[in-house]
Amino acid sequence: MSDRFHKRLWRNAVSFSRSQEPHASIHAVEGLRECPTCGLFQHVPRLKPGHLAECLRCGCQLARRRKTSLIGAPAAFCITSAALYATLLISSLMTLNVYGRENTVSLMSGPIELGHQGYGAIGVLVALVTVLMPGVIIALMAAILYGASRPQMPDWTPRLLTWYDRLRGWSMVEVYVLGVLVAYTKLVDLALVILQPGVYLLGGLMLSMAAVDSTFDAERIWRSRDISPTLDDHQGNLLSVAHLDARNGVIPPVKNMLSCHACDLVLAFDHTVPQEQDMGDCPRCGQILRRRKPQSLISATCLLVAGVVFYLPANLLPVMTYTKVGQGAPSTIISGVIELWQAGMVPLSLLVLFASITVPVLKIVALTIMIIGTRFRSRWHLRNLSKLYRLVVIIGRWSMIDVFMISILVAVVHFGFLANVTADPGMVCFALVVILTIFAAELFDPRGMWDAAGLNDAVADPVADSSAEAEFPPASAAISPSSDSNDMEPERA
Ligand SMILES: [Zn+2]
Numbered sequence: 001m002s003d004r005f006h007k008r009l010w011r012n013a014v015s016f017s018r019s020q021e022p023h024a025s026i027h028a029v030e031g032l033r034e035c036p037t038c039g040l041f042q043h044v045p046r047l048k049p050g051h052l053a054e055c056l057r058c059g060c061q062l063a064r065r066r067k068t069s070l071i072g073a074p075a076a077f078c079i080t081s082a083a084l085y086a087t088l089l090i091s092s093l094m095t096l097n098v099y100g101r102e103n104t105v106s107l108m109s110g111p112i113e114l115g116h117q118g119y120g121a122i123g124v125l126v127a128l129v130t131v132l133m134p135g136v137i138i139a140l141m142a143a144i145l146y147g148a149s150r151p152q153m154p155d156w157t158p159r160l161l162t163w164y165d166r167l168r169g170w171s172m173v174e175v176y177v178l179g180v181l182v183a184y185t186k187l188v189d190l191a192l193v194i195l196q197p198g199v200y201l202l203g204g205l206m207l208s209m210a211a212v213d214s215t216f217d218a219e220r221i222w223r224s225r226d227i228s229p230t231l232d233d234h235q236g237n238l239l240s241v242a243h244l245d246a247r248n249g250v251i252p253p254v255k256n257m258l259s260c261h262a263c264d265l266v267l268a269f270d271h272t273v274p275q276e277q278d279m280g281d282c283p284r285c286g287q288i289l290r291r292r293k294p295q296s297l298i299s300a301t302c303l304l305v306a307g308v309v310f311y312l313p314a315n316l317l318p319v320m321t322y323t324k325v326g327q328g329a330p331s332t333i334i335s336g337v338i339e340l341w342q343a344g345m346v347p348l349s350l351l352v353l354f355a356s357i358t359v360p361v362l363k364i365v366a367l368t369i370m371i372i373g374t375r376f377r378s379r380w381h382l383r384n385l386s387k388l389y390r391l392v393v394i395i396g397r398w399s400m401i402d403v404f405m406i407s408i409l410v411a412v413v414h415f416g417f418l419a420n421v422t423a424d425p426g427m428v429c430f431a432l433v434v435i436l437t438i439f440a441a442e443l444f445d446p447r448g449m450w451d452a453a454g455l456n457d458a459v460a461d462p463v464a465d466s467s468a469e470a471e472f473p474p475a476s477a478a479i480s481p482s483s484d485s486n487d488m489e490p491e492r493a
């Protein structure tokens with residue numbers, strides 16, 4: 001009943017807008033949001049500062065309004081991050097003193113030493129995520145904030161914002177900090193370790209970059225961006241874009257809608273949108289519009305299988321060899337954990353156990369269940385699996401702790417016969433497991449699980465299940481204050 005009502009209203013709205021603008025075949029829908037984890041379209045009102053909206057079905061965060069100023073607070077932390085980063089590049093991290101001989105290392109020493117030992121690819125990877133990416137991320141944020149502060153936002157600002165979102169996870173300063181901590185703990189037993197200013201700068205950089213993220217409000221930047229009146233559909237047609245406010249009760253059919261993966265703008269076409277087809281450039285951010293990630297299931301499966309192939313050698317082969325006065329033995333990931341435990345570093349050994357053993361296994365098992373569930377159109381624990389997917393995406397990068405620790409140890413313990421650490425092939429396999437499973441999780445589209453189960457055919461309308469008289473317009477996402485204030489801005493009709 002309510003579904004037919006929606007469709008009739010939608011047809012009327014389309015024909016009404018056509019009579020005024022004959023070529024308008026796309027509508028930018030305001031007030032609706034698609035959950036990126038489960039694919040449910042739902043009503044999201046304008047949020048008050050400090051409030052966040054969560055998906056009704058899977059609990060994923062849909063939108064969040066920061067309480068801080070749009071430019072001021074993130075700009076202050078961004079400038080702090082830039083200053084810390086620039087100083088860090090020319091500072092040393094630590095000095096190791098073995099029987100009077102000293103060795104001082106900086107951020108780049110690890111990647112360079114890995115290159116000397118024949119592990120150039122891993123050296124490049126470590127340099128990329130610990131040296132280059134933090135700089136790129138800070139520069140992108142500075143440019144975005146500058147663009148957003150201009151009276152008319154330049155066209156490059158949204159493009160940089162999409163790149164920021166894409167690359168943010170590859171800046172692993174916080175994971176590197178833990179890698180330094182584990183390396184330091186292992187070295188304290190061996191010899192005299194003198195922490196240099198770089199370690200404190202690194203800690204400061206981690207905090208200031210986290211502060212940028214927690215004060216930056218991408219949502220408001222997108223809102224202030226004008227939606228282009230035309231859309232290039234990549235098939236030689238220039239379609240005009242009309243506006244539609246879902247809060248007025250006009251809801252397009254779900255099969256006709258998609259949301260931009262970069263700026264979350266919901267667009268409604270006058271026909272069914274194919275699942276993976278390129279539908280043109282987003283009229284707000286310019287990214288390619290697709291309803292679902294292309295070839296998601298097959299590419300995630302391939303990467304996961306590759307990750308599983310490297311998993312056994314990653315755990316069975318030694319990851320590094322530590323020799324002292326000519327004696328020593330290669331150690332594996334698990335023997336590193338046991339050594340920490342035996343040295344009385346119980347919390348640290350549990351942390352490494354979690355990051356290096358539990359997280360990769362969890363990622364592999366969770367993604368396998370999700371892929372098989374999607375293939376067999378299962379409805380088994382979809383809500384929990386969606387939560388698990390978000391967890392897998394967040395914690396995946398923390399497994400790099402061991403790789404970072406080895407990169408620091410090979411650089412700092414470099415005293416020839418007296419004491420020496422060399423990297424071993426197990427480290428390459430382990431890094432491959434981490435990277436392959438990160439990509440597998442990125443390429444997997446969790447909305448596919450709900451699609452396959454046939455649960456994505458309607459806009460959120462929980463009242464429809466319990467009552468014949470469906471609530472209209474569709475139910476709003478769950479709004480909760482992330483602060484003490486409790487009132488909500490009234491929806492704008
Ligand atoms: Zn959801």
Ligand SMILES: [Zn+2]
Pocket residue numbers: 260261262263264265282283284285286287
């Ligand atoms: Zn967009």
